Amino acid sequence: MTFPADLVGLLALLGALFVLLGSLGIVKLSSYLLRLHAATKASTLGVGAILLASALHFSARDGGASLIEVLAAILLFATVPVSAQMLARAALHLHPDLAPPQPDSGSRQTVPEGAEVARPNHGNSAPADRL
Amino acid sequence: MIAIAMFITGAAMLLAALRLLLGPTIEDRVLALDTLYVDALALLVLMGIALESRVYFETALVMAVLGFVATVAVAAYLRRGRIMP
Incomplete structure (x- = not known):
């Protein structure tokens, strides 16, 4: 197998695996936002690799860049x-x-009741009551 | 190796179709449809490599634009109740 064909096959396989990873994330992950991130990021990377493989293949076959x-x-x-x-x-x-x-609100819940926590008081004389 | 990649992409489309059928909310279904568009684009490009043909790239470009417009339209409809601002 020649050099460009080998590279094209590897890139296509890598891209297909990333596309599969994105779809697996859609099925397996628990929250909608997690599923959104898995689908968009992994699938886009996979399709980018597949498009790069196609560009290499047709550039090597026809001569000249395939744009x-x-x-x-x-x-x-x-x-x-x-x-x-x-x-x-x-x-x-x-x-x-x-x-x-x-x-x-997340950090406030982890502080135990009555613990003294140093809070920055930005020139505000009154203690902040909206913690 | 291109054939193996096509099989893997087909499996990914099946998984996305599973989420499309199962999806508890409507956003899940829209996300699964968007992923199906992107996977179909990848499958078309792989088919173009396997068949040594460049005819499928125009189809892939049109599919990318259509998938984007459809997803944005449905998302805007879900968020505001209408499509045009």
Whole structure:
């Protein structure tokens, strides 16, 4: 097997494995936001590798650079994060309990009752009562 | 090796279709459909390599644009109740 064909096969296999990883994340993960991240990031990386394999294959076969795969990759890498953002906002609008807890409230729950915690008081004389 | 990659991508599409059928909420189904679009694009590109043909790239480009527009439209509808602002 020649060098470009070997590399094309390896890249296609790697990309297919990442696509499978993304779909496995869709099925297996527990929360919707986790599923969204798995699907968009892993699948986009896999399709990028497959498009790179195709660009290598057709560049080696025809001679000269094959640029339509680059166009498809740019289109995909620009549009998938936008659609993922729109989906996340729609999901947070429909199910507000999906939102992860704020860092402030999360740290307050781990502090035991009555423990003295040093809090920065930024020139504010009154103690903050909205902790 | 391209054939193995096509089989793996087909398995990924089956998993996404499983989430499309199972999905408890409507966002899960939309996400599964978006993933199915992307996987079908990958499968088309792999088929173009296997068949030594460049005809399928135009189909892949159109599929990428259609998947993006469909996902954004459904997400905007779910969020605001209408599609156009």
